Amino acid sequence: MAGKHRKEKITRTPTKHQLSRWEREKRLSRTIGIATAAVIVAVLGIIGYWVYSEQVLPYQQTVIKVNDKSYNMDYFIKTLDYYSKGQSSDITKMYADVVAQAIPQSQAVIEGAPAENITVSDEEITKELEQMKLPRDDAGTDLVKTRIIARKYTQQQCVPNLPGPVEQAEVQAMFLETKSMADDRRQKLLLGENFTTIAAMLSLDPVTQGKKGYLGWLPKGYEDRVLGTLKDSALKNVISTLDVKSISDPIYDESMQKPFGYWVVEALEKDDTKGVHARGILFSFKDDADSVRARLVNGESWADLAKQYSQHASKDQGGDLGWVVVGSDNSQLPRLLAAQEMNKISPVTRDDSLTTKGGYWIVQVLDRQQRPLDDSIKETLTEECLGGWMQGLLKQEKVENLMDQKQKDFAINKVIKSRSQ
Numbered sequence: 001m002a003g004k005h006r007k008e009k010i011t012r013t014p015t016k017h018q019l020s021r022w023e024r025e026k027r028l029s030r031t032i033g034i035a036t037a038a039v040i041v042a043v044l045g046i047i048g049y050w051v052y053s054e055q056v057l058p059y060q061q062t063v064i065k066v067n068d069k070s071y072n073m074d075y076f077i078k079t080l081d082y083y084s085k086g087q088s089s090d091i092t093k094m095y096a097d098v099v100a101q102a103i104p105q106s107q108a109v110i111e112g113a114p115a116e117n118i119t120v121s122d123e124e125i126t127k128e129l130e131q132m133k134l135p136r137d138d139a140g141t142d143l144v145k146t147r148i149i150a151r152k153y154t155q156q157q158c159v160p161n162l163p164g165p166v167e168q169a170e171v172q173a174m175f176l177e178t179k180s181m182a183d184d185r186r187q188k189l190l191l192g193e194n195f196t197t198i199a200a201m202l203s204l205d206p207v208t209q210g211k212k213g214y215l216g217w218l219p220k221g222y223e224d225r226v227l228g229t230l231k232d233s234a235l236k237n238v239i240s241t242l243d244v245k246s247i248s249d250p251i252y253d254e255s256m257q258k259p260f261g262y263w264v265v266e267a268l269e270k271d272d273t274k275g276v277h278a279r280g281i282l283f284s285f286k287d288d289a290d291s292v293r294a295r296l297v298n299g300e301s302w303a304d305l306a307k308q309y310s311q312h313a314s315k316d317q318g319g320d321l322g323w324v325v326v327g328s329d330n331s332q333l334p335r336l337l338a339a340q341e342m343n344k345i346s347p348v349t350r351d352d353s354l355t356t357k358g359g360y361w362i363v364q365v366l367d368r369q370q371r372p373l374d375d376s377i378k379e380t381l382t383e384e385c386l387g388g389w390m391q392g393l394l395k396q397e398k399v400e401n402l403m404d405q406k407q408k409d410f411a412i413n414k415v416i417k418s419r420s421q
Contacts (some may be wrong), residue, residue: 011070015413030302063407065400066104073411076403077140079103083133089416096408100401106146109170110391113149116157120148137348150386158385162378169239170366172213173197174257175359178285179207182250182360189247195364204258204359205230217371225377242365248418250360260290261311265321266294267340275325276337281305282312284356288346311356 056236059074076099083102113119128144129136133195172195191253199213201289207230208215216226234253236252242248265280279302302339303318308381313323326338333353337341366405373381 036060039166043395052125058370058407058410061407063397063401064100064103065077067398069107071103073407074404075139076100076103077223077411077414078137079143080138081418082134082143084415090122092415093412094170095411100403101183104399105390105394106142106192107205108397109146109149109390112140112389112393113153116153118149118152118156122146125146131153145257153389154382154386157389158382159384162381163368163373165216165372166222167368168217168371169220169242169368170217171235171239171363172177172199172207172214172366173215173235173363174203175205175253175258175360175361176206176250177204177359178287178369179250179252180287180359182362185248186247186362189362189364189420217374219371219373219377222373222377225380235363236362238363238415239365243362244365244368246364248361248363252358253361254358256359257355257357259295259355260350261354263336263346263351264293265333265336265340265346266302266344267337267342271323275334276340277323278321278337278340279306279319280314280321280333281310281319282351282354282356283309283348284311284358286348286350293348294346300338414415 008200059077061073063073063076064071079102080092080095080099083099084092087095094163123300125141125144126136127150128148129140132140132144134140134144153339174185174195176185181202185193185202186377189195189198196212196214199208199211203209203213207228215230218226220240223236223239227233227235231397232255234251234255238251262285263282264283265278267276267278267347269277271277281289282303288309293308295301295305306315306319310319311322312319321333324334324337326334331353332349336346336349336351
């Protein structure tokens with residue numbers, strides 16, 4: 001329509017004041033954006049540093065070095081977990097020091113295997129890992145590889161060198177208090193009394209009493225491995241010389257202990273607070289106690305006789321017991337002194353609250369044969385063979401344990417915590 005015309009939109013040019021305000025707003029917005037980004041970066045940096053310092057760095061720290069090889073905390077924690085698998089928290093704590101020694105030992109064994117022509121295949125490692133239910137990581141692989149090498153060394157070097165049949169003696173023995181008692185029992189045994197019956201009733205040694213005198217077969221050269229707590233006694237030397245079926249004369253053994261002794265004491269002073277000042281001699285044998293008491297009554301020196309006979313620590317002080325508080329312990333001595341008349345030598349009094357040394361063995365060899373060693377002895381010899389090889393290898397290694405107690409506790413806590421999840 002010609003009569004109509006289009007109304008044009010008028011665009012106004014912003015003023016200088018408006019332009020200036022817009023520029024300020026843009027700069028402010030940009031500044032806020034940059035500041036916000038900086039804050040975010042800073043927060044992320046703090047979080048990242050915390051994660052690194054708390055969750056990454058402790059695991060990467062070297063805790064053990066063997067020659068030029070380093071083992072970090074992650075490796076140690078995994079090895080500790082594998083070694084203590086199935087154990088309680090308290091037992092796991094005890095394994096930390098074991099693992100600190102086992103890691104260098106493992107490396108020494110792995111490095112020493114080629115010299116013994118021992119190799120381990122990947123299939124063997126996989127099978128062992130599956131049997132032990134361990135993951136295939138460095139710690140698990142080293143553990144099972146060491147076990148495989150140890151088994152192969154045992155089979156190749158230890159088992160073939162085990163001794164064959166050796167001379168063995170079938171032995172029974174009892175330990176008695178005095179020579180007179182031992183002489184009496186020996187005569188009754190020669191007349192037919194039962195050895196086991198007497199040993200069960202009278203032997204002062206808990207081993208022979210518990211076994212009714214029967215010690216079984218003792219292999220020559222390996223007696224210590226069978227005698228146990230009796231390995232340092234006089235038995236070993238007697239067994240090799242005693243004829244079969246014969247009964248030994250009483251054999252004095254100063255190394256053996258018996259659960260009693262005999263006191264002879266004299267009260268020198270009494271005080272309501274301090275107790276009793278006394279001197280005394282502790283005897284192993286009643287016969288000695290009776291004899292020495294008579295000598296004391298006749299005026300012989302307490303100091304000299306105490307040094308010669310007493311098995312108490314006061315012997316070097318001439319038998320001076322110092323001040324003994326009545327009721328201070330459960331031994332017979334305080335009770336004895338409480339009832340003792342001043343400056344009078346007491347009668348011989350037995351004390352079952354302490355131990356003294358000395359006694360007499362009676363031994364009989366029932367039979368003597370060439371026999372194979374028991375499996376328990378063979379197992380011990382095998383373990384010693386393997387242990388000797390492993391220790392020899394370890395001595396060639398330069399080992400550095402860099403862990404402090406804080407790191408050790410960290411590893412223990414990580415293992416324990418992982419099992420509770």
